[in-house]
Amino acid sequence: MTTTIEDLIAKAIKDADKSFFNEDYAKQAKAVTTALKKAGYEVAPVKPPEGLVEWAKENIPFGRLRPAELITQMYSMMVENVRRFDK
Structure with missing residues (x-):
């Protein structure tokens, strides 16, 4: 079964921060980008950067x-x- 990007992101956020209060959004974001890279994705702008x-x-x-x-x-x-x- 193929995992969707949404499932990858949700799992990364869930696994990154177990707290109920004062969630660490930077930690969650890092977990998401790490999970995406591990699954073969890269976050890139729609238009190529200058150069x-x-x-x-x-x-x-x-x-x-x-x-x-x-x-x-x-x-x-x-x-x-x-x-x-x-x-």
Whole structure:
């Protein structure tokens, strides 16, 4: 059975903070992002940060790639590097 993003987030929050009062929202947020990364997700902005597109253009994989392979590699490379440029 596939786990939804909502289920991952809910479980991470539940497991992160067992207190009934004075919840630690920073701790919960960290648990959520950690759980998402562990499940293969990355939180990224809808529009690429300034500099990321130029960086990706300079780092395009060389060689003969089928369009689907090129797009897959570019997508992965940009998502993996979004944090470098998101400042």
